[in-house]
Amino acid sequence: MDAEEFRRRGMEMVDYVANYLENIEQRPVYPDVEPGYLRSLIPTEAPLEPDNYDDIIKDVDRVIMPGVTHWHSPYFFAYFPAATSYPALLADMLCGAIGCIGFSWAASPACTELETVMLDWLGKMLNLPEHFIAGTHGHGGGVIQSTASEATLVTLLAARCKAVRRVQASNPEKSEAEILSKLVAYTSEQAHCSVERASLIGGAMIKKVPTDNNYAVGGDMFKKMLEEDKAAGLIPFYFCATLGTTASCAFDRITELGPICNKENIWMHIDAAYAGSAFICPEFRPLLNGIEFADSFNFNPHKWLLINFDCSTMWVKKREDLIGAFKMEPLYLKHENQESGKKRFRSLKMWFVFRMYGIQGLHCRWFKRFDNNPGYCKSKQHELYVFLPSCQGSNRLNELLLKRITKSREIHLVPCQLSGRFVLRFAICARTTDSRHIQQAWRHITQLTFEILQEPNH
Amino acid sequence: MDAEEFRRRGMEMVDYVANYLENIEQRPVYPDVEPGYLRSLIPTEAPLEPDNYDDIIKDVDRVIMPGVTHWHSPYFFAYFPAATSYPALLADMLCGAIGCIGFSWAASPACTELETVMLDWLGKMLNLPEHFIAGTHGHGGGVIQSTASEATLVTLLAARCKAVRRVQASNPEKSEAEILSKLVAYTSEQAHCSVERASLIGGAMIKKVPTDNNYAVGGDMFKKMLEEDKAAGLIPFYFCATLGTTASCAFDRITELGPICNKENIWMHIDAAYAGSAFICPEFRPLLNGIEFADSFNFNPHKWLLINFDCSTMWVKKREDLIGAFKMEPLYLKHENQESGKKRFRSLKMWFVFRMYGIQGLHCRWFKRFDNNPGYCKSKQHELYVFLPSCQGSNRLNELLLKRITKSREIHLVPCQLSGRFVLRFAICARTTDSRHIQQAWRHITQLTFEILQEPNH
Numbered sequence: 001m002d003a004e005e006f007r008r009r010g011m012e013m014v015d016y017v018a019n020y021l022e023n024i025e026q027r028p029v030y031p032d033v034e035p036g037y038l039r040s041l042i043p044t045e046a047p048l049e050p051d052n053y054d055d056i057i058k059d060v061d062r063v064i065m066p067g068v069t070h071w072h073s074p075y076f077f078a079y080f081p082a083a084t085s086y087p088a089l090l091a092d093m094l095c096g097a098i099g100c101i102g103f104s105w106a107a108s109p110a111c112t113e114l115e116t117v118m119l120d121w122l123g124k125m126l127n128l129p130e131h132f133i134a135g136t137h138g139h140g141g142g143v144i145q146s147t148a149s150e151a152t153l154v155t156l157l158a159a160r161c162k163a164v165r166r167v168q169a170s171n172p173e174k175s176e177a178e179i180l181s182k183l184v185a186y187t188s189e190q191a192h193c194s195v196e197r198a199s200l201i202g203g204a205m206i207k208k209v210p211t212d213n214n215y216a217v218g219g220d221m222f223k224k225m226l227e228e229d230k231a232a233g234l235i236p237f238y239f240c241a242t243l244g245t246t247a248s249c250a251f252d253r254i255t256e257l258g259p260i261c262n263k264e265n266i267w268m269h270i271d272a273a274y275a276g277s278a279f280i281c282p283e284f285r286p287l288l289n290g291i292e293f294a295d296s297f298n299f300n301p302h303k304w305l306l307i308n309f310d311c312s313t314m315w316v317k318k319r320e321d322l323i324g325a326f327k328m329e330p331l332y333l334k335h336e337n338q339e340s341g342k343k344r345f346r347s348l349k350m351w352f353v354f355r356m357y358g359i360q361g362l363h364c365r366w367f368k369r370f371d372n373n374p375g376y377c378k379s380k381q382h383e384l385y386v387f388l389p390s391c392q393g394s395n396r397l398n399e400l401l402l403k404r405i406t407k408s409r410e411i412h413l414v415p416c417q418l419s420g421r422f423v424l425r426f427a428i429c430a431r432t433t434d435s436r437h438i439q440q441a442w443r444h445i446t447q448l449t450f451e452i453l454q455e456p457n458h
Numbered sequence: 459m460d461a462e463e464f465r466r467r468g469m470e471m472v473d474y475v476a477n478y479l480e481n482i483e484q485r486p487v488y489p490d491v492e493p494g495y496l497r498s499l500i501p502t503e504a505p506l507e508p509d510n511y512d513d514i515i516k517d518v519d520r521v522i523m524p525g526v527t528h529w530h531s532p533y534f535f536a537y538f539p540a541a542t543s544y545p546a547l548l549a550d551m552l553c554g555a556i557g558c559i560g561f562s563w564a565a566s567p568a569c570t571e572l573e574t575v576m577l578d579w580l581g582k583m584l585n586l587p588e589h590f591i592a593g594t595h596g597h598g599g600g601v602i603q604s605t606a607s608e609a610t611l612v613t614l615l616a617a618r619c620k621a622v623r624r625v626q627a628s629n630p631e632k633s634e635a636e637i638l639s640k641l642v643a644y645t646s647e648q649a650h651c652s653v654e655r656a657s658l659i660g661g662a663m664i665k666k667v668p669t670d671n672n673y674a675v676g677g678d679m680f681k682k683m684l685e686e687d688k689a690a691g692l693i694p695f696y697f698c699a700t701l702g703t704t705a706s707c708a709f710d711r712i713t714e715l716g717p718i719c720n721k722e723n724i725w726m727h728i729d730a731a732y733a734g735s736a737f738i739c740p741e742f743r744p745l746l747n748g749i750e751f752a753d754s755f756n757f758n759p760h761k762w763l764l765i766n767f768d769c770s771t772m773w774v775k776k777r778e779d780l781i782g783a784f785k786m787e788p789l790y791l792k793h794e795n796q797e798s799g800k801k802r803f804r805s806l807k808m809w810f811v812f813r814m815y816g817i818q819g820l821h822c823r824w825f826k827r828f829d830n831n832p833g834y835c836k837s838k839q840h841e842l843y844v845f846l847p848s849c850q851g852s853n854r855l856n857e858l859l860l861k862r863i864t865k866s867r868e869i870h871l872v873p874c875q876l877s878g879r880f881v882l883r884f885a886i887c888a889r890t891t892d893s894r895h896i897q898q899a900w901r902h903i904t905q906l907t908f909e910i911l912q913e914p915n916h
Contacts, residue, residue, distance in 0.1 A: 001814060003476040006544035010476070013548050014468030017555040022461040031567055036594065038571035046579040051813040053545075060552065064806075067568030071558045079565065084557045086464035087511075090471050094518065096550050097475040099542045099766050100529045107537065109489055110525030113496035121504040136497065146604065147800050157659055180661055181635030201615055203638055203661035308557050309802060342605050344767060348522075355509040356459060 001053075009053060016057070017089065021072060025432075028409040029073040031066060038067055069412065074433040077441060078414045080246070080274055081429040085306035091352035092308065095345040103342045115144055115347040122301070122350065123315055125280045125359055129292045132315040142315040144346050148273035149194030151298035151314040154322065156185060156198045156238050159267035159295070161325035163237035166265065180204065184229055185238040188217045188252055190245040192271065198240075205234070215248050215418065217241070219256030226264065238267045241294075243287060244275025247416035247425065251275070251287055258293020270297045273312070277304035281363050295321070306357065306431065307349045395422040397452065404448045411441045459511075467511060474515070475547065479530060483890075486867040487531040489524060496525055527870065532891040535899060536872045538704070538732055539887040543764035549810035550766065553803040561800045573602055573805040580759070580808065581773060583738045583817055587750045590773040600773040602804050606731035607652035609756035609772040612780065614643060614656045614696050617725035617753070619783035621695035624723065638662065642687055643696040646675045646710055648703040650729065656698075663692070673706050673876065675699070677714030684722065696725045699752075701745060702733025705874035705883065709733070709745055716751020728755045731770070735762035739821050753779070764815065764889065765807045853880040855910065862906045869899045 001009070041063045071082045102111035116134050119142025123133050134141030145151045160183060167179045180203060187195040189208040199206035209217045209225060226236055239261050241252040254270060261268035270291065276299020278284040291297060298314040301307040316322055354362070393401070398415070399422055405413055416425045424445075428438070459467070499521045529540045560569035574592050577600025581591050592599030603609045618641060625637050638661060645653040647666040657664035667675045667683060684694055697719050699710040712728060719726035728749065734757020736742040749755060756772040759765040774780055812820070851859070856873070857880055863871055874883045882903075886896070 001544040003480040003544070006547070007472055007476045009544070009548055010472030010551070011469045013551045014465060014472060017551060018461040018465045018468070020555050033567050035563060035567070036571070038568060039575055039594065042575065044578070045582050046812040047816050048818050050816040050819055053814065056810060056813050064556075064568045064572065067566075067571065068556055069558060069564065069566045071556075071566075079559070082557050082559050084554075086459040086461075086467070089464070089551070089554050090467055092554050093468070093471045093475060093547070093551060096542075096547045096766055097478050098522075098526055098529075099540050100527060101537070101540050101767055105493060106527065108525075108527045108529075109491055109493070110496060110522045113494070113525065114522065117497055117500060120502070124503050136494065149800070175639075177635065177639030177661075180638070181633075201659065203635075308554055309559055309800075342607070342767075352514060354504040355514050356511065358505050358508040360506050361508055 012057075016060075021084075024070055024073050025075070027065075027070055027073065029070050029075040030406065030409045030412045031068060032409060033067045038063060072430050072432070073412075074430045074437040075411045075441065076429045076433075077426045078412045078429070080427055081303050082309055083302050083304055083306050084308045084431060085353055085357075087352040087356040088306060088308045088349045091348040095348050098345055100345060101342050102345060108345070111343070111345045111347070114345075114351060115343075116141060118347040118350040118354070119143065119313060119315065121354060122313060125362075126276075126288065127279075127285060128297070128315060131317050132297065134319075139319060140315065140317045141319055142313055144310075144343065145298070145312045145314050146310040147194075147312050148192070148271055148298050148300055149197070151296070151312055152192075152195055152240055152269065152271060153198040153201060154314070155267065155269040155296045155298075155316070156202050156204070156240070158316075158321045158325040159185075159238040159269075160202055160204060162267065162321055163235060163265075167235065179235065182233060182235045183237050184234045185240070186222065186225070186236065186266075187240040188215075188242055188245065188250075190215045190217075190247060190250055191240060191242050192246050192273070195240045195271070204237070211250065215245060215250035217252040217257065219253065219260055222257055223260055226260070236264060236266050238269065240269045240271055243270060243272035244278075246274060247418055247423075249275060254290030254293065256290075258290045262293050267295045268293055270294045272297065272299040274300070274303060277301060280305075280359070301350065305362065306353050311346050311349060393449075397449075398422045398424055400452055401445070401449055404452065405445065408444070408448070410444050470515075474518075479542075482528055482531050483533070485523075485528055485531065487528050487533040488864065488867045488870045489526060490867060491525045496521060530888050530890070531870075532888045532895040533869045533899065534887045534891075535884045536870045536887070538885060539761050539889075540767055541760050541762055541764050541769075542766045542889060543811055543815075545810040545814040546764060546766045546807045549806040553806050556803055558803055559800055560803060566803070569801070569803045569805070572803075572809060573801075574599060576805040576808040576812070577601065577771060577773065579812060580771060583820075584734075584746065585737075585743060586755070586773060589775050590755065592777075597777060598773065598775045599777055600771055602768075602801065603756070603770045603772050604768040605652075605770050606650070606729055606756050606758055607655070609754070609770055610650075610652055610698055610727065610729060611656040611659060612772070613725065613727040613754040613756075613774070614660050614662070614698070616774075616779045616783040617643075617696040617727075618660055618662060620725065620779055621693060621723075625693060637693065640691060640693045641695050642692045643698070644680065644683070644694065644724075645698040646673075646700055646703065646708075648673045648675075648705060648708055649698060649700050650704050650731070653698045653729070662695070669708065673703060673708035675710040675715065677711065677718055680715055681718055684718070694722060694724050696727065698727045698729055701728060701730035704732060705876055705881075707733060712748030712751065714748075716748045720751050725753045726751055728752045730755065730757040732758070732761060735759060738763075738817070759808065763820065764811050769804055769807060851907075855907075856880045856882055858910055859903070859907055862910065863903065866902070866906070868902050 070076060072084055100108035100111055102108045105112045120133050120135065123142055131138070131140045132142065145154065163183060164176055164179050168174060184205045184207055185199045186207050186209055188211055190211050196206055207225060209222050211217055229236055239257060241254050241257055243251050243254070258268055275287070279288045296314060296316045298312060300312045302309040302311040402413065402415055402424055405411060413424055413426060416423050528534060530542055558566035558569055560566045563570045578591050578593065581600055589596070589598045590600065603612065621641060622634055622637050626632060642663045642665055643657045644665050644667055646669055648669050654664055665683060665687070667680050669675055687694055697715065699712050699715055701709050701712070716726055733745070737746045754772060754774045756770060758770045760767040760769040860871065860873055860882055863869060871882055871884060874881050
């Protein structure tokens with residue numbers, strides 16, 4: 001395929017994409033296929049001779065689309081939002097064309113520099129403390145990661161490195177293995193499973209702090225665990241707080257936790273993967289109070305902020321803590337101003353989106369729709385983002401209801417576990433979801449519930 | 459921006475991309491900017507009101523392009539190739555539109571299934587042993603990772619988990635921390651720095667095996683280290699062999715190393731990030747002999763195989779070894795047929811490329827250009843991929859030469875270190891590089907060398 005054919009096929013693809021997104025509402029949100037469906041639809045080996053491009057596009061409709069869970073359908077209420085917008089798609093096309101691998105400044109200066117400046121822009125939108133802004137002379141700053149899980153892992157490892165160095169500074173006789181076996185990380189029992197995985201990877205112990213009635217961690221409970229662990233000779237080194245837990249969008253009380261962490265030399269990382277985008281709105285910014293105590297902070301613009309996956313933004317107070325933990329310098333990478341990490345030119349998406357919407361356009365976009373919703377049971381804390389429509393029902397009813405919902409394929413939901421209860425979880429996801437879709441989903445859920453309750457064994 | 463405007467802007471962007479790639483040869487391959495150049499060219503904060511799209515595109519030319527290292531210029535000979543092709547760019551547009559996050563089968567069945575089948579296609583092209591092919595009943599199979607570094611880390615962690623379980627099975631009294639402190643991983647002293655980083659992250663010791671005159675690791679030297687370490691009470695658990703080292707494209711002798719690893723219960727991972735794409739050609743496939751001993755194998759189609767970043771393909775003999783090491787199942791992710799890992803729909807790129815080129819089209823594309831090149835000093839092993847034009851010169855000459863090359867910005871190179879020598883490294887990277895560009899680069903290098911040698915202090 002030469003440039004000329006790419007021009008023609010590219011224009012067709014742009015049209016295909018526009019049609020797909022414009023008419024996505026008409027597709028069943030959840031596919032009607034069984035595991036293994038695809039293998040029988042295509043050859044077992046790659047073709048020897050080139051195929052015809054038109055056949056490939058026909059196969060997109062025949063093979064791919066029937067097996068797609070449509071995350072951008074307004075009837076998708078599962079997991080979490082996967083952000084998208086037309087400006088972000090355009091920026092991604094440009095990113096693909098430039099196709100640089102930005103692992104150092106020299107490998108593509110524009111890639112490294114735009115990322116730093118875009119993280120400053122976004123940090124200022126969130127009104128982050130000054131020490132998180134790189135500017136021209138700052139010690140902190142932001143960087144794009146692929147996922148919040150990656151940010152958790154990276155910060156846990158940096159904290160581990162820092163803790164080992166600190167202990168060895170005053171106890172030079174202690175081996176790294178000995179110190180490692182005493183390190184303990186903490187997180188909420190409601191935290192995402194990636195925090196536990198990060199500690200497993202890093203070979204550090206992790207303890208889960210119990211939550212209150214709002215599924216949030218406060219200072220008292222953490223302090224109690226901390227004292228016990230210190231008395232037992234353990235070395236607390238990392239706390240991952242969550243703002244907006246995955247299950248119920250609970251907020252750990254970082255204004256209580258932060259001072260404890262600072263006092264005890266514990267790295268406080270804040271994972272606001274899900275809820276973080278809201279903090280650009282003045283009315284939600286108070287939820288981020290306490291950020292001034294954090295060593296690192298992360299959230300996912302690729303969830304709510306119109307920038308498609310992957311774009312998980314992370315800020316650290318001291319860049320040197322990260323670089324110190326990971327830097328190795330073989331000559332083939334060493335070049336003036338090296339940092340590290342292989343990356344695509346993802347900051348282009350941020351630049352296009354921030355400029356095409358403007359801060360005010362981003363502000364009003366996400367939160368108006370929550371007004372005037374049908375009055376089902378909301379998540380208690382902050383009444384934001386996640387609705388738990390069936391939290392009054394029995395586990396058996398909820399499980400059956402979910403099966404019916406999934407089978408009907410009109411809307412798509414997933415469950416969560418809260419205090420031993422099987423709870424349906426209803427998250428507003430697509431950019432185009434409005435009250436009409438939410439009301440239709442609600443009618444659908446109540447009707448299916450009604451049908452189940454009519455059945456003899458209920 | 460609505461669908462209609464996206465249609466118009468998308469078509470403009472397709473044209474921009476085609477023009478960029480068609481005329482990339484006219485741009486200086488390496489940018490003439492100083493660190494910090496970009497910050498002064500754009501505002502310090504995001505705009506409140508939306509910007510005009512035309513202004514954004516003008517700024518791509520004003521702000522971005524002057525700071526881009528053009529990886530797809532035929533005069534780019536630095537680092538390693540970053541693959542690209544028009545079919546891959548088209549597939550990426552579709553991937554962006556679908557915008558699913560494929561962390562489980564249910565989250566997007568087509569995404570999970572196409573990936574498995576594409577890895578089978580590619581595995582068959584490489585003539586991988588049957589146990590790496592998933593098929594419908596296999597225990598092994600392939601998965602896409604972002605980078606080879608990620609593949610190394612994942613396999614090292616899986617090996618660590620397996621080793622700890624094995625030791626504990628026969629010594630239940632031993633703690634995980636105790637075992638961990640005895641584990642030792644191995645790799646070549648010429649291996650990529652990501653292997654050392656993986657062991658740092660995993661908290662395991664790593665030892666670097668010395669190489670022979672061809673910068674390759676053989677069985678004897680490894681066996682010797684192994685015996686000493688076992689005698690000292692250490693537990694060898696992981697060997698990362700390299701096929702095609704970054705500095706000089708050396709090949710560790712896996713037919714010797716494999717049987718040792720198998721006998722000693724050491725996980726053998728093969729990192730063929732750079733050279734792996736060549737193995738689809740029958741004439742290079744013998745370089746992969748010994749793969750039958752490996753537990754896992756990885757290479758980067760995003761380097762040579764026309765599929766743009768990121769697409770690093772990894773195969774394992776036993777999928778359960780990976781899943782066993784990482785699986786955690788919170789209810790919100792648990793759904794029939796879950797595996798794990800957040801991912802974009804990257805297999806679409808493989809599908810488009812394999813079909814648009816056909817196996818034969820991929821075969822002949824990459825290797826013909828190496829014929830009839832000017833006769834400068836080549837890397838000794840296999841005379842493939844990497845040329846070391848100045849390996850006869852003094853360190854001082856080579857360092858000065860590199861400075862002049864970088865300053866001239868006609869071609870772009872990076873150095874490497876081999877046996878204490880500072881060596882210029884010349885890799886053929888862009889899809890469109892042909893003999894003409896290589897000859898011109900060679901004339902440029904010889905002329906600069908000549909100029910330096912004429913100078914009084916030489």
